[in-house]
Amino acid sequence: MSDPFFQPPSGTDLPRYAGVPSFMRLPYLPPDHPRRGEVEIGIFGLPWDGATSNRPGARHGPRALRDASTMIRERNRATGQEPFRAARIADLGDVAMSPVDQDEALGNAQAFIRGVLGQGIRPFMVGGDHLCTLTVLRELRAARGEPFGLVLLDSHTDLYPPYFGGQTLTHGNPFRQGIEEGCLDPARCVMVGMRGTSYNNADFQYGWDKGVRIVPIEECMELGWTAVMEIARAVVGDGPTYVSFDIDFVDPAYAPGTGTPEVGGPTSFDAIRCVRSLRGLDIIGADLVEVSPPFDTGGITAWLGASVMFELLCAMQK
Amino acid sequence: MSDPFFQPPSGTDLPRYAGVPSFMRLPYLPPDHPRRGEVEIGIFGLPWDGATSNRPGARHGPRALRDASTMIRERNRATGQEPFRAARIADLGDVAMSPVDQDEALGNAQAFIRGVLGQGIRPFMVGGDHLCTLTVLRELRAARGEPFGLVLLDSHTDLYPPYFGGQTLTHGNPFRQGIEEGCLDPARCVMVGMRGTSYNNADFQYGWDKGVRIVPIEECMELGWTAVMEIARAVVGDGPTYVSFDIDFVDPAYAPGTGTPEVGGPTSFDAIRCVRSLRGLDIIGADLVEVSPPFDTGGITAWLGASVMFELLCAMQK
Amino acid sequence: MSDPFFQPPSGTDLPRYAGVPSFMRLPYLPPDHPRRGEVEIGIFGLPWDGATSNRPGARHGPRALRDASTMIRERNRATGQEPFRAARIADLGDVAMSPVDQDEALGNAQAFIRGVLGQGIRPFMVGGDHLCTLTVLRELRAARGEPFGLVLLDSHTDLYPPYFGGQTLTHGNPFRQGIEEGCLDPARCVMVGMRGTSYNNADFQYGWDKGVRIVPIEECMELGWTAVMEIARAVVGDGPTYVSFDIDFVDPAYAPGTGTPEVGGPTSFDAIRCVRSLRGLDIIGADLVEVSPPFDTGGITAWLGASVMFELLCAMQK
Amino acid sequence: MSDPFFQPPSGTDLPRYAGVPSFMRLPYLPPDHPRRGEVEIGIFGLPWDGATSNRPGARHGPRALRDASTMIRERNRATGQEPFRAARIADLGDVAMSPVDQDEALGNAQAFIRGVLGQGIRPFMVGGDHLCTLTVLRELRAARGEPFGLVLLDSHTDLYPPYFGGQTLTHGNPFRQGIEEGCLDPARCVMVGMRGTSYNNADFQYGWDKGVRIVPIEECMELGWTAVMEIARAVVGDGPTYVSFDIDFVDPAYAPGTGTPEVGGPTSFDAIRCVRSLRGLDIIGADLVEVSPPFDTGGITAWLGASVMFELLCAMQK
C-alpha cells in the first residue's frame, strides 16, 4: 500500500497552480531530511549550463520543470500506472553548482549523487545541459563497479571530439567521455533521433567504431517508432541501463525552449510513445536535460518536459 | 441564391485586418435587430471562464476568435463549400455573464440561448470554458423535448465527478452533468482524443457504465483518423447530434493557448479532417471552447480555432 | 542574534535560480510544522482571482512571486536593513481556494488566516486579486476586536458599489466592504495613486462621505511623493494600520502584468520610496496583490512585486 | 441630456472583454447608417502603413485600438468629464485602403473623410502610419477653405525632405507636405518632443524657415511640461487647430509597439497631461497614429493609445 507521505496533493483539493512547487508536487527532502532514506526514486536538479556551446539558459531548467510538473496528475491515462503509489518518489532538491567554475560545479554534483546512490536511491536527474549527465554516469559507474547500457533520445549523439581547441567537457561530449571513462558499455548503447547539420562525421564514426547503435531520424521515420524502439530494447537487453532524454529530441515546434534545436524531429506523441516502450528495462537512472526556459514560448517546452518526466517515472516502475 | 446581406466583405475589397471584427466578418445582429429572425446558424460568444479549475483566460476567447476569424475567406478549398452562401449565418453577439457569479452567468447564457432557439436558429457557441457547453445542452434539451447525441473532440472526457469538495459545475463536468440532467443520450455519445494524466479512472468508468464510447488517443493513432471518425459517425447515427470541439484536443504545439493542455495530441491537419468527416450528420448545435488568449503565442491558437469554426460551419451545411 | 534556521541561503552559495522556490528562499512551514509557532511575520499566498471583473490570472501570482523573490538578497542597500535577521519570517504556503466557489474559497482563506493570527504571526498576504485582502481585514478585525487604519497604494479606490447587478464581493469592492463590516476605521484610511477612467464618482463620494483621504495621482505629482506620504502617515497616525499594495499602483510600463492597468502612474522608484516611507507605522499586516503572470512580459512585474514585498518587510520591521 | 443610443455599455453590465469591439464600445455607424448624420465626433480607422520607411504593422493599429479601447470607462477621473455624454460620438468604421497601391489608398481615405466632413462630423482618425494624417489635413483644408494650426506630439517632426530618391509621400513627410499644399499655417504649427538621431537637420531647418515652433525633448524637460504646453497653446491661439498624436512621442518603455521608436521620451503621465492641457482649443480634428501591434508587448502600447484617445476626446469637448 502506498505511503500517504509520498503522495502529491490532488489538483481537486489544492489547485495545481497553488503551493510551493516541488517536482510533481512530491515531498521535498533535502539531504538532512529524516525520511530521505526511504526514497526509492529521487528527482533532483542540476541547474547548470556551463558546458553549453550555443544558446544558454538550461540552468533555469529545474525551476521551470518544477513549476510545470505541478500540472501532472496521479495516473497515467494510457497505461493505468500510478507511479507515486508504485514507488516512494521525492524531490531531493538542487545541487549548488557554480556557474563560473566547471570543476567545482561537476565536483559538487558528483558528491551529491554519490550521497543519493549511497542511500540506495535510483537517480532521476533534471538538467541543466547535457554534460550534467556525465556526473550521473560517473557515479553510477563508481557505485556499480562496471559499465552499463544507454538509451539516448536526442537529436545529437553528443559523441563529438573536443570543442574550442581541446575542450573535452562540453555538452557535445558526455557520451564520448562516458565511453572513454568506462562508464558505458558501447555495445549496449543505442542513440535515437539524430538529425540536422554537423561539423563532420567524427561523432558517428566514433560511435560506429565503438559499436554504438545510432538510429538517425530518417531511419526512424522509415521503420516507424515501434520498430525503432524494439531495436533499442534489443541493444540494451536486460542488463542495467541508463536512459537520457534530451528535449531537443522532439521537433522545435513542440520544444522550442532548448539551446540547440534541430528541425525535422518527432512529435510529442511519438516522443511519449518511445519513452513508454522502455518499460521493463532495468533502468538504473534517468534524466531529462536541455530545457532552456529563456527560449521557451508559452511554457510548452517545460510542459512537454514535465510530461516526459512522468512517462520516464512510469517506465522506471518495477 | 445567397442573400448579399449575409455575405462577408471579401479580403480583396476590404483587407482582412480592417473593420470592426465580427465572427467571420458576418453581419452583427444583436437581439433586437430586425433581420435576426432570418438567421439559420447563429454564432455567439460566452465570454466566461468561471468554471475553470486550472489556467484561466477563456473569457477572452470570443474576442480573439472574432479577430482571427476575419482571416477566413469564403470558400473551403478542400470541399468546395461556401458556407455563407449555403446558409444565412450571423454573429449574434456575446452574452453578458458575470465573472463572479456562476448562477447569474449561467442563467443569462441560458436565457440568451433560449431566445436563439426560439427564433429557430441553430446555435454555434464560442467559449469560454467547457462548462459553457452545458448551457447549450440544457436549452437544446428543453426546446427539443428529448435527449440527443454528442461528438466530443477533446483531450479530456469532462465526465469527472465533482471537484473541490463537491462542485458539480466545473469545466471538468459538463458532459456528466449533461447525462445526469437527461440532455444527452449516452448511447449516442462518442468522445475522441483522450490522453494525459488523470486523477483516477472515475470519468472513463462513468462513461463506460453509461454506454459512452470513448476513444483514447492511442486507439486513434492505431486505427487512424478515418476509421475513428467512422466509429464516431456510427455511434451517433442520423439522430440529432451536438458537436463540441475543445481546442485542447489538438496538441499544444498547435494550440498552446488553452487552460489545460495535454501533450501527445493530433496535428491541425488531423483535427480539421475529423471535423470535415462529420458532414451529413444531423448537427443541431456546435461549439468551439477553451481558447485562452493569454496563454496563446503569436495568435496561432486563435487562428486554428477560427479555422476549426469554419470547418464546423461547413460540416453543419445541410 | 538571528536564528540560522530563518536565514535564506545566499546567492553566492546556492545560485539564485536554484532550489525549490519559497518566498524569499525562506523556510517553508506548512500549518503542521513544529517551528511555525516561532514565526513573527508569515508570508502566505492566496492563489485566487474569482472576484476579478476584467482580465484574470492573479491566481498564478503567488507562484510567480515565489520564483521572482529568489532574486532578492539579504540586505536593503538603501536603508541598511536586513529584515530576515531582524525578525523570524517564513513562507507559510498557499491556501487551497476553490476557483469556482467564492464562499468556500473565502472561507478557507479566513480559516487559514485565523490560524496564522492565532499563532501570533503578523500576516503578509500575497494575492490573488484584491478581494483576497478582505479575508485578512475580516480576521484581523475579529482577532483585534476593533477597526484599524489603512494605507492603500493603488490606481483604484476599490470602494465601488456593487457590480454586475448586485455583487458586493468583487475585486472592486473590498475596502467598501471592509468599512461596511467595521474592519476599517475610515477616518484612518488613506488611498494614494487613483487615476484612469471610472464608471462614475460613486467610489470617491463614498470614501469622502466616510472620511477616507483619497490622493489622486494628479495631487501626488503636484505635491511630490514625500509630501504625499507625510499626509498618509498623518492620516493613519500611530494606531494599528494595514498596508495594501496593488501592483497596478505602478505605471503599466513597469507593471504590465496585472488585470486592470491604468496608464499615467508612478515609476518603480517612486513606488519603492512610498513603501519605504511607511517605516515606523504600527503595521499589523500587509499584502501585495493583483500580479497577473499571464499578462506579464519578461517577468518584470513579478520582479517588481518581489522587490515591493521586500521593502514592505523592511517597513514592517519594529 | 445625453442620448442613450450613443452611450457605451457599462463594464459592470457587460464585462469589458465581451462583445464586438468598436472604438470605446460606441455604436458602429457605417456610411449608410440612418443615424450617422447625428454624430458630432466620428472615430474611424485608416488601417494602412504603405508609407512606412522602417518597421511596418501600423495597418493593424485600428483593430488593436478598438480592442484595447473597450477597457475605457465613461468618466475621466481627473477632470470629471464624461465625453460620451457631452457629445454624440460614434465608430464610423475603417476605410478600405489597398496595401499595395498608395494612390488608391489615399484616394479612398480622402473620399471617406470628405463624406464625414460633409455630414458635419468632427473627424478623429486612428492610424495607420503618419502619412494617413495628410488625408485628413487635405480634406479639412478643402472643406474649410483656409489653412489651420497644428499641435504635433511626436518624437519626429515629419518635415523631412523626400526619401528613397524622391518620395514625397512617406510617413516622414506629412507635415512638410501639409505646409507645401497649404493645409497648415506654419506660423500656427507647434511640434513637441523631438529627439533621437536624424539623417541631417533639413527637417528642423525647413520648419524654422517656415515659422514652425519646434520644441525638442531637451527643452521640454528643462522647461517642464506645463510651460511647454503653454507655449503650444500660445502658438496655435484660438484659431482652428488640428491635433496629431504619434504614439512614438512617448518613451518606448511605455510604447514599444511602434515602427520608429526613439528612447529618452516622456512618461505616460506626462503624455496624458499634455493632451489634457489642450482643452479649450478649437480642435477641428485629431488623430492617434503609428501604433504597430506586431511590435507591441503585452498590449501596453495599444492600451496607452486607447487612453490617449480618450483624453483627446475629452480635450475636444466644447
Add this chain to the structure above:
Amino acid sequence: MSDPFFQPPSGTDLPRYAGVPSFMRLPYLPPDHPRRGEVEIGIFGLPWDGATSNRPGARHGPRALRDASTMIRERNRATGQEPFRAARIADLGDVAMSPVDQDEALGNAQAFIRGVLGQGIRPFMVGGDHLCTLTVLRELRAARGEPFGLVLLDSHTDLYPPYFGGQTLTHGNPFRQGIEEGCLDPARCVMVGMRGTSYNNADFQYGWDKGVRIVPIEECMELGWTAVMEIARAVVGDGPTYVSFDIDFVDPAYAPGTGTPEVGGPTSFDAIRCVRSLRGLDIIGADLVEVSPPFDTGGITAWLGASVMFELLCAMQK
C-alpha cells in the same frame, strides 16, 4: 578541392552566436567585391513586403534569416553533403528596395539580379514577400531566352486574379504573372501543398487551364510525400527549373512567423524531405520567402527557414 575563402568558420572555433551575421556565415561579397566573379551560387536578400495583402513584416526576413543561419553547420547529416565545399557560395548582400514605391523597388531588384546572372551566378533569393520571386523569374527569363519549369512548395497557388480592384502585382499573383509574361512554362509547373480557405476557385481554374499541376494538401496526405515528390519531379523533368519555397507551406505550429498562415500543413520533417527529394533536377534558381519575423515566436520560423535554405543549397548541388 574547396577554397578556404568560401568556407564558413566552424562553430567549434567561433561560437555560432558570434560575429557579423552573413547568410550561413559565408563571405559577404557586395557588388564591387573583387572575388564576386568566382561565386557559383549567390544568396541575396530582397527585404521588401510592399505587395503583401495581409500581415506585413517579410521585409525583416533577410535579417532574421542571416541571424538564424549562423546556427547551420557544414555537413548535411542525412545526405553527407557539404554544400560549401561542393560549390563556391557567398552572401551577395541585400538590394535597396523602397518600401513605398513598388516600381522603384522591383526595378532595383531586377537590376541587381541582372548583375548576378551576368556574372554567371546561380541566384538564391531570400524574401521578402512572394512578389519578390517575380523579379527573379523575369530576369532568369531574360537571361535564358526561354521559359522554364517551377516547383512551388506553398499553401497557396499565388495564381490569383488581380486584387484590390485591379492590382496584378501583389504577393498573391506572382506565378500567374510569371505565366502571363512567359517566364514559366505552365506545363512544367507543379504546385504542392495548397489548402485553407480561398476567395473562389479562380486560381486553381487558371492553373488547370494553363496545364499547371496542383497538388492540394489532401492529395499529399493521401499519396504520401514520396509519391507527391515523384509527381513533382515528373512534371518538371530534366529541363531548367526554378524552386520556390514559401514558408507558409509548413504548418503554422512549425512556422508561425508568416503573413498568411494556413493550418493543416506538413511538418518540418516532411518539408525538409520534400526539398531533399529535388536533388538532381536542373535547378537554375531558388528562393525562400515570406518569413515575417514580427509574427515569429521564439525564432522558430527563422530557424526552420534557415534549415530549408541549407537543404535547398544541397539540392542545388550538381
Add this chain to the structure above:
Amino acid sequence: MSDPFFQPPSGTDLPRYAGVPSFMRLPYLPPDHPRRGEVEIGIFGLPWDGATSNRPGARHGPRALRDASTMIRERNRATGQEPFRAARIADLGDVAMSPVDQDEALGNAQAFIRGVLGQGIRPFMVGGDHLCTLTVLRELRAARGEPFGLVLLDSHTDLYPPYFGGQTLTHGNPFRQGIEEGCLDPARCVMVGMRGTSYNNADFQYGWDKGVRIVPIEECMELGWTAVMEIARAVVGDGPTYVSFDIDFVDPAYAPGTGTPEVGGPTSFDAIRCVRSLRGLDIIGADLVEVSPPFDTGGITAWLGASVMFELLCAMQK
C-alpha cells in the same frame, strides 16, 4: 573632411532593416583588413557570459546590438554631432571566446584587444557580461603603463568579494579586480546608480576604503542628475578615463533584457543625459555590457543599448 569609406549608408538610400548588420552599419574590418590601421575608434564584441552569476544570455548581446544599431542615423539631434564624420569608426568584429573555458576566453579577448591598442585604436567594447570589461582594463593598463580613472553607470558596484567559494573572476568583481591589479586609480573612480538588495555591504566598504566615490540611486534622485554628473566629472578630472555602461543602470521597465535587473532606476532620458554629460573627458575606452537578448521583450533593451552606444561615441568625440 570625412572619409566616405567610414560613412554608414543612409536609411533613405538603403532601408535600415536591410543589409548585413554591422555595428552602426559601419564598415566591418576584421584583423587582417588593409584599412584597419586607419581606424580611430574600434567597436568590437565580446560575446561571452561565462562569468554570469545569475541569468545568462549576454553572449548574444553583440549580435542583438549590431541588429538594433542599424536603426541609428548619422546625426545627434540634441548636440548636432555627427560622430561618424568626426572620427573614423569601424566594426572590428567579435572575439572567439570559448563559452566553456574562462582562461582561454579571457586570453583570447586580451590578445585581440592588445592588437587593437597596438594599432592605436580607441576601444569600444560591446559585451558580454561585465567581467569582459576586465580584459579591456588589463590591456589598457599594459599599454599605457599606469592606472586610469573610471566612470561606471550601473546598478551594482561590481566590487564584490569572491563568489561561490573563492571565485574572483565573476561579473560581480571586475572593478575590485581592476583595482587590485592596478588598472584603476581608485581615487579617480566614480560609480553612479547603485541600488537594490545586496548580500552585505562589503562592496561599498571596499570602495570607500580605497577611495572610490559611490553615488547610490537615492543620492542621484535627491541631487538631480546634473549635479551627480558634475560630481562624476570632478572625480575623474581630465586624466585618462574609462567609461563603462552596464545596461542594468537603467530601470528594468526600460531595459528588461539583462541578467540582474534592479527596480527603481533612472529613465532612458536620464541615462542618455548622463552619457552626454561626459563629453570633454579624456575617454580612453568605453563599453556597453550586460544586454541579454533572451530576456529582452520586443527588443527595447537592445534598442536602448544601441542608443547609448551612439551617445558614448559622441561623448568620445575629441
